[in-house]
Amino acid sequence: MNKKITVGFFCLMTASLFCKINAQTYQTLNVTSGYNADLVANGSGTASSSTTQSVDSPTNGYVFMSTDFMNGAGAMPTSxxxxxxxxxxxxTTGLSFQMAPYTxxxxxxxxxxxxxxxxxxGSTPKASKLFMLATTGSGSSIASIVVNxxxxxNQTFTNQSVKDWYGGTGFAIKGIGRASRVTDAIENNANDPRLYEIALSISSANQLKSISGVSVTKTSSTASFLxxxxxxxxxxxxxIxxxxxxxxxxxxxxxxVSWTAVSGVSSYELYRSTSTVAPVSSTTPxxxxxxxxxxxxxxxSPATSYNVWVRSNCGGGSVSDWSLxxxxxxxxxxxxxxxxxxxFNSxxxxxxxxxxxxxxINPGGNWSVDDATGLAGFSSNVxxxxxxxANDANTWFYTNGVNLQAGTSYTFTxxxxxxxxxQSFKVAYGMSPINTSMTNVIxxxxxxxxxxxxxxxxxxxxxxxxVYxxxxNVYTTAAMSGGFGIMMFDNISLTTSTLSTSENLLSENLQVYPNPTSDYLNIKGTKKVSGIKVLDVSGRVVLSSNKAEQKIDVSQLVKGAYILTVKNTDGTSSTHKFIKK
Structure with a gap:
């Protein structure tokens, strides 16, 4: 097992308990206790003679290897x-890890x-971020990490994913090959296996504290090796x-935008951008x-995605890093x-x-815009x-919110x-873009x-x-679709309905009251009425009479907005909006 001690480990044996990587930003940590396995083949001899366990299943028995490893047959790795x-x-540029001795x-x-x-x-540093070097054999793992x-x-980090040692992203190093403890064979590979960098952001309050160590727990039940x-x-x-x-x-x-206050800070600075690129120290807030x-x-701006970072200004020209x-x-x-x-043309x-x-609501019903030229007479986007x-359709497309006024009629086309x-569909309107709000079926x-x-x-x-x-809502059944079908819409329009000049004049000469009403509408005007019609918001006639009535019973109507059309004996007519409460 203990084949040789390489000169590169000298820094771990000096009086210093850690080696500086970047004195201004990053430093390595020396783990003084807690390791339980030797997983790096090194020196001369079989892979099994210089390691104690495998990175993956013992049946496969693969381990990492040092560039100075020479197996029992005298072969050495290319990497x-x-x-x-x-x-x-x-x-991460500037970040390094110092592994423990391979011996x-x-x-x-x-x-x-x-x-x-x-x-x-071996040291108790104050840190803004901790980085773990890890990998998983025979699949990925989930870990819980407690920083003490x-x-x-302590500060706990749950659901930390550690990828399989082959093919994952976010690696610190890759293409380092492996050796088998079972056959002593060396596998050289330019891309795998890999060791990954897992970042753990320390809270602002805890950045004032000294770290003593960490505890790592494998929380996933998969047959993998963290x-x-x-x-x-x-x-x-x-x-901070x-x-x-x-x-x-x-x-x-x-x-x-709010954040956790930092003790001793005189003020804060904020940087916002539509870009996801993080600011650097020289970025102007x-x-x-x-x-x-x-x-x-x-x-x-409306309908725009923003990103915000915050930093502390401690006075005297001292500012913190931007928030992690x-x-x-x-x-x-x-x-x-x-x-x-x-x-939809733009x-x-x-x-x-x-x-x-x-x-x-039901799987598969995703809406999209495309050019429908040549289909059903369309000549542009729909x-x-x-x-x-596969299943009954149940899917909604909602327009932008439109400001509407009570009692005002709008033409929807x-x-x-x-x-x-x-296909089957219905149109409706409501005050939120969700099916439960679409209570006004048109x-x-x-x-x-x-x-x-x-x-x-x-x-x-x-x-x-x-705002409406x-x-x-397309609700075509699976049986009706016949295997495949498409429902298309175009040229959606909502405009304010206006009465003609003659209709406005007629309306001014006729009084309809009270409005809103809960039971009766009274009609009073200079002309003799020959009949009335009441229409709901979808244009459906819900009440009509060919009698010369001056008082109309609307108590049986449901609450909502209605249109009253009054026909006179001289052939003229007028339209009036009213609310049933």
């Missing part, structure tokens, strides 16, 4: 772990669910960066002189006024227009959804067509089967002022 044990991470236990190997081990360090501090407190090979850290700045950044009070043009642990940001974790948010869309139109194929949305015989098989098309697109046209009159969304 391997550096004989010095010093690994410069390929994932003794150099890894914490955890096999079963809830297996754990404690690693103690000298004051007895192997930990070392730790390094980022030195904590004397001016904030953390726990949250975003609240989102509006189309503003947001409130977008907001400075913030004296509380929150900031209401204004002047934002950013806050990300997207401002909501702003509602629009009528007229509202959407013809929308990229495969997407949906900005500020529209979809709700897929929004569509495909249906199949759209083009529609099916393709390949008959029309239900139970069996659509057209050669060329048709146009739907309806009058809607909301009973309350607010128009919803299109």
């Amino acid at each position: 391997g772990l550096p004989s010095s044990g010093l690994i410069n991470s390929a994932n 003794s236990n150099n890894s914490l190997r955890l096999v079963n669910a809830n297996d754990s081990g404690a690693l103690n360090f 501090f000298t004051d007895g407190s 192997c930990v090979f070392g730790f390094s850290y980022q030195v904590a700045n004397t001016c 960066a904030p953390d726990s950044i949250t975003v609240t009070n989102l509006t189309p043009n503003s947001a409130t 977008t907001d400075t002189g913030i004296t509380t642990a929150s900031k209401n940001i204004t002047g934002l 974790v950013k806050a990300s948010f997207t401002t909501p869309c702003t509602s629009v006024n009528a007229p509202y139109t959407e013809n 929308t990229t194929s495969g997407t949906l227009p900005m500020c529209t949305s979809q709700q897929v 929004v569509y959804v495909a249906t199949t015989n 759209f083009d529609y067509a099916n393709y390949a098989s008959p 029309n239900d098309y139970a069996n659509v089967n057209v050669t060329n697109y048709a146009t739907g046209s309806f009058t809607i009159t909301p009973s309350a002022t607010g 969304y128009l919803g299109f």
Whole structure:
């Protein structure tokens, strides 16, 4: 097992308890106890003679190997772990790991669910971030890592994924080959196996504390082998960066950003961007002189994604690093006024227009925009959804929110067509883009089967002022779809309905009251009435009479907005909106 001690380990045996990698930023940590397995073949002799366990299943028996390894047959690897044990991470510039000597236990190997081990360090540093060097044999693993501090407190990191030693991303080193403890064969590979870098961000409060060690527990029950090979850290700045950044009070043009206050800080600085690229020390903040642990940001654009970082200003020119974790948010869309139109021609194929949305209730019903030229008479982009015989469709497409006024009538039009098989859909509106809010059904098309697109046209009159969304619900059954079908929509329009000049004059000469009403409507005017009709918001006649009535009983109508059409004996007519409460 103990074949030879390489010169590269001299730094571990000096009076210094750790080797500096980057005095300004990163340092390695010396694990003084806790390793339970030697997983690196080194020196001359068989792989099994210089190791105690395998990285993967003992049946396979593979281990890492040092570049100075020579097996029993005299063969040496073309690549391997550096004989010095010093690994410069390929994932983070300036970060290095110092592995323990290959001549003794150099890894914490955890096999079963809830297996754990404690690693103690030879120094007690203050860190803003801890980095673990680890890998997993025979599949990936999930770990829980507890960072212990000298004051007895700790910080726990759960659900930390450690990838299989072949093919994963975020590696510190790769292409180091392996040797078999079973056959003593050497496998040279330019890409695998791999050791990974797992970053653990220390909270701002804990950056003031000294780290004494860590405990690692394998929490996954898979038949994999979690192997930990070392730790390094980022030195904590004397001016501590904030953390726990949250975003609240989102509006189309503003947001409130909050964070955990840091003791001793005179003010904070904030950087916001639509880019995900993190700021560096020389980046100019977008907001400075913030004296509380929150900031209401204004002047934002609707429907835009932002990222925010915060740093502390400790005075005297001393500032912290930017927060390790950013806050990300997207401002909501702003509602629009009528007229509202959407013809989908400015929308990229495969997407949906900005500020529209979809709700897929049954699997498979995803909406998208594409060019439908040549289908059902369309000559440009449409929004569509495909249906199949795999399951009944139940999927919604919602427009942007539109500001509507109570008692005002609006004309709602759209083009529609099916393709390949008959389809079923309904249109409705409500105050949220979700199916449970679509309580105002405008029309239900139970069996659509057209050669060329048709146009739907309806009058809607909301009973309350607010922001409304128009919803299109395709609910074609699996049997009806016949294996495959498409439902298409185009030229969605919502405009304010207006009366003609003559109708306005007639309306002015006729009084309809009370409005709103719970039981009766009274009609008073200069002309003799010959009949009335009451229509709901979908245009359906719900009450009619050919009698000369001056008082109309509407008590049986459900609450909502209605249109009253009054016909006079001279052939003229007028239209009036009213609310049944």
